[in-house]
Amino acid sequence: MISGALLLLFSFTNIYPKTPLWSDPDSVPTLPEEVAERESIDSRRKAGFPDYEMDALHTSIGQMLVRIDPDNIPEGPGNFKEMTDGNATRKIIRGTDSTGKNFYRIRIRDGMGYSTEIYPEIFTYRVDCYLYPGAQGLEKTIFHFYRINHGRNNYVREMRRFIHPAPGSLAAMDGNAPQEGPSPLPVLASNAGIQIEYYEAPASVTPTWEGSDGVPLPVFDFKPELAFTLIDEKNPMPYRRQVAVVRRYKLMLRSALAALEAVYRSQELEKGLIIEKVMEF
Numbered sequence: 001m002i003s004g005a006l007l008l009l010f011s012f013t014n015i016y017p018k019t020p021l022w023s024d025p026d027s028v029p030t031l032p033e034e035v036a037e038r039e040s041i042d043s044r045r046k047a048g049f050p051d052y053e054m055d056a057l058h059t060s061i062g063q064m065l066v067r068i069d070p071d072n073i074p075e076g077p078g079n080f081k082e083m084t085d086g087n088a089t090r091k092i093i094r095g096t097d098s099t100g101k102n103f104y105r106i107r108i109r110d111g112m113g114y115s116t117e118i119y120p121e122i123f124t125y126r127v128d129c130y131l132y133p134g135a136q137g138l139e140k141t142i143f144h145f146y147r148i149n150h151g152r153n154n155y156v157r158e159m160r161r162f163i164h165p166a167p168g169s170l171a172a173m174d175g176n177a178p179q180e181g182p183s184p185l186p187v188l189a190s191n192a193g194i195q196i197e198y199y200e201a202p203a204s205v206t207p208t209w210e211g212s213d214g215v216p217l218p219v220f221d222f223k224p225e226l227a228f229t230l231i232d233e234k235n236p237m238p239y240r241r242q243v244a245v246v247r248r249y250k251l252m253l254r255s256a257l258a259a260l261e262a263v264y265r266s267q268e269l270e271k272g273l274i275i276e277k278v279m280e281f
Helices: 002-015 032-047 052-067 239-278
Strands: 092-096 102-115 121-134 137-149 156-164 195-202 226-229
Touching: 032 239, 052 121, 052 137, 052 239, 092 239, 102 239, 121 239, 137 239, 156 239
Parallel strands: none
Antiparallel strands: 092 102, 102 121, 121 137, 137 156, 156 195, 195 226
């Protein structure tokens, strides 16, 4: 009887394990593995969530921006036709923001969606990325997710922004690693400054954050309704949310790099075709 009860208790323990510390910040670690888990969480937070893949993506994007010929990239912003005519939409443009900083803007994706959160609504969305090149690589990144609700009951513009004010890079990928002997471990950058912003405005409010082609500008005076920073002592974010932010930001970086690589391959193909044409004599 006792053996059966112990077996049943062990089975329920496996089915309903204890909530991990990373999802319950009020839990007090007691077991050695829980103490190690809490130390790992605190250490990662203190370091600013360093991530090798993120630094590698930042570095690759910076290198790709150097390879792309800016003379073949149209200057922007464009016009309203680009928003209404998919054939007129330019995948990438270059320009200067209101502070005088040069940027490349990439259209990540766009389309229509369907939401049933409160009641059925159809909306259009656009995802754009602003990349700021600098002397030492990528200087700043901004990702916009812009959603416009076209339902019968309301018409609302929503925008979510991911901003990295100081992207890190890998020195080994920049060609500064020693040529002889084992390469040292890379020093990973802090990502504590990643910002998340949320904006919302009804149709009765002039969308001052939009450019002439209907795409949100990189810099504007409209204040966000909600704003969070990955590491903020005054307004701390739960650890599981911090991990989700880092993961989502990396996914967007991969999309931006893939778009840049497609632009670069297209330019190289066009250059090769021009050379072949010139040599036909």
